[in-house]
Amino acid sequence: MGKTTSRNLKNSFITLNPSFFSNLLAVSPFSTPKKTSRNQSPNLNPLFFIISILILSTFLGIFILTFYPISQNSIPCSALSPSSPLSPILLASLSSIWKAQSSTLLHENPSLSSSTMVPLPPHGIIQSHNLSAEEREFWEQPNGEGYKPCLDFSLDYRKLSSKIxxxxxxxxxxxxxxxxxxxxxxxxxxxxxxxxxxxxxVVPVLQVNRIWGDESEFSDIFDVEHFKKTLQADVRVVSSLPSTHLVPKQSIENQIPFHVSPLWIRARFLHQLNEEGLLIFKGLDSRLSKNLPPDLQKLRCKVARMWIEGPYIALHLRIEKDVWVRTGCSTGLGPEYDEIIDNERLSNPDFLTDKLNMTQSARRLAGLCPLSALEIARLLKALGARSDARVYIAGGEPFGGSRAMQPILERFPNIASKEMLAREGELTPYMNRPSVLAAIDYIVSLSSDVFLPSHGGNMGRAMQGHRAYVGHRKYIKPNKRMMLHLFEDESISEEEFNTVMQKLHKYSKGQVQFRNNKFDRDVLAYPVPECMCKH
Incomplete structure (x- = not known):
């Protein structure tokens, strides 16, 4: 490939900068935390300290989404549990890093048994005599009905693997x-x-994000070598094209219809691929069908997948500026803030997605808008979260800053975010790398005792399936369509409001949900029954 072609594709096939690793390794979980200013309280919450340790450890592992190699052999479901050394938990967390540090194995080559990276275990029910039944139920984890990961690929799939x-x-x-x-x-x-x-x-190319200007490469976020090893029995992954394969002009395919089948993919592209030896795809979002043969669904799961002093809630609070622009919703912060969003939307009409003919009010009542900080706070309280509950906020910078966050801060003062927990200047190198920052949020959210998103989207769906996959950790999906009118009903008492909220979310707290109950459900969000079976 020529230099021009490589630049146009935003080539991500580079080696990692050694100085980048030096900076990461300089961050120790045992480093002295920054001193508090005179205006700050010197009493640090144990949650903040320990999450700080975990976030610092995250940097040691060059984060995130590290893919763990799994044997292609058929493995009985009973042999696969989240605690098993061969458990197919593919997304990185911090536990193996912590284990490596404590056992002085940091410099040894990882093996199949020592490189497993899984979230730290949940705490179970809080042991306190002061909790009400509702509060105890809020923290209680679903039992999972015996479903555990099982990626037992078929014999035909494994036979074909030797060639592919x-x-x-x-x-x-x-x-x-x-x-x-x-x-x-x-x-x-x-x-x-x-x-x-x-x-x-070829290791995927990450396109520069036009909203955030993020220029992160694949290797900035993912562990390339782990990615290759994980898939070595499924697909050959290479860092770059060989010199024998030049990129022809007008070769990028970006007009693939939505939800195409494997048969369509083969019929459309196999002959071209056999003739030219190269295909370049762009814009794959939702192009491949959610309903694939069992082996390909298992492959999807294979690619895709904090123990602290006291339990904590992770909130994915979707109140960033770009979210308000794209959803076409009112911010609820006042006319001056809504005017900023309206102007942004007018100058970029293609940012607005879905249901363009609906009014803002109708859009909100249809459940198409993110919940505000106030609505999230009221929902948490109604479901049994006490005001002293520890809360981790995942997501980007809220539009409206402290004004947007004030309602939840007033009701849940024990709030932390990656910005609050990091030492001074620690996140500076990544401020223009939103994907890296989002990866930190993902790890901390995955290991929380309770996860609740304020809006749908890819993070919520990924977290739903991944939390089921690692042991059915509680996931609460707000029933926005049924609950929003209650927020505006001033005649309803707080006790009645709480009762209704608990009933609405009784079956939305992480219990097993089958993908085949509804057409086109994503296996990454609903891994049962293709990727998880009863123990």
Whole structure:
């Protein structure tokens, strides 16, 4: 590939900068925390201290989404549990890093048994005599009905793997776009499409995000070598195209219809791939069908997947500026803030998504708008979260700053975010790397005792499926359509409001939900029954 072509594709096939690793390794979880100013309280909450340790440890592992190699052999479901050394938990967390530090194994080569990265275990029910029944129920984890991960690929799949894993003539290049979780979904589908076409996959290219200006490379966020090893029995992954494969002009495919089947993919592209030896895809978001054959669904799951002093809640609070622009909703912060969003929306009409003919009021009542900080606070309180509950806020900078956050801060003062927990200047190198910052949020959210998103989207769906996959951790999905009118009903008492909220969310707290109950459900959000079976 020529230099011009490589630049146009935003080539991510580079080696990591050694100075980058030096900076990460300089961050020790045992470093002295920054001193508090005179205006700050010197009493540090144990949650803040320990999450700080975990976030610092995150940097030691060059984060996130590290893919763990799984044997392609058929494994009985009973052998696979979240605590098993061969458990197919593919997304990185901090526990293995912590174990490596404590056992002085940091410099040894990882093996199959020592490189497993899983979230730290939940605490279970709080042991306190002062909790009400509602408060105890809020923290109680679902039992999972015996469903545990089981990626037992078929014999035909494994026979074909010996050929596909050695492919050296046909290559697939994929350019992925969007935020971290949107990119993640496209990477999953890129692997599956490479398998369908029996092609080698070039490490995906991350397109510069036009909203945030994020220029992160694949290797900035994902562990490339782990990614390759994880998939070595499914698809051959290479860092770059060989010199024998030049990129022809007008070769990028970006007009793939939505929800296409494997048969359509093969019929449309297999001949071209066999002739030219190269395909370049761009814009894969939701292009591949959610309803795939069992082996390909398992492959999807395979690609895609804090123990602290006291339990904590993770909130994915979607109240950033771009969210208000894209959803077409009112911020609830006043006319001056809504005017800013309206002007942004008028200058970028293509940012607005879905139901363009609906009014803001109708859009909100239909459940298409994020919940505000006030609505989230009232919902948490109604479901049994006490005011002293520890809360981690995931998400970008809220539009409206402290004004937007004030309602939840007043009701839940024990709030932390990555910005609050990091030492001075520690996040500075990543302020223009939203995907890296989102990865930190993902790890801390995954290990929380309770997760609640204020809006749908890729992070919420990914977290729903991943939390089920690692032991059915509680996931509360707000029933916005049924509850929003209650927020505006001043005649309803607080006791009645709480009762209704508990009934509305009785079956939305992480219990097992089957993907086949509704058409086109995403296996990444609903891994039962394809990727999890009864123990």
């Amino acid at each position: 894993s050695k492919e050296k003539r046909k290559f697939l290049v994929v350019v992925v776009s969007g935020g971290l979780n949107q990119q993640r979904n496209q990477i999953v589908d890129a692997v599956v499409i490479a398998r369908i076409l029996e092609a080698a996959l």
